[in-house]
Amino acid sequence: MTNLNSSYGNSPSGPQPPRSLFSLRTVVILLVALLAGLVVGALTFLAGQNVAAAVLAGLGASGVxxxxxxxLVQ
Incomplete structure (x- = not known):
């Protein structure tokens, strides 16, 4: 006889869904930072700077x- 409650997270209320790696707040914050970095980097490049300067500007904007x-995000 096997114990159904010992493996796979089966409990009396049913199987539990797997937990996500990141919370919704973390994903939103990272996407905002990525978008800001891409926009600043692209605008810097289009303003006539070389690729290295645009990448550095984008990385700085992402960090800030x-x-x-x-x-801001609670």
């Missing part, structure tokens, strides 16, 4: 927007 979104 990550901190800003972290404080």
């Amino acid at each position: 927007s990550l901190v800003g979104a972290h404080t």
Whole structure:
């Protein structure tokens, strides 16, 4: 006889769904930072700067927007 409650998370209320790796808040903050970095990097490149300067500007904007979104999104 096997114990159904010992494996696969079967409980009296039914199987539990798997937990996600990131919370919704984390995903939103990371997407905001990614979008801000891409926009700033693209605008920097279109303004006539070289690719390295555009990448550095995008990375800086991503970091700043990550901190800003972290404080704003509750």
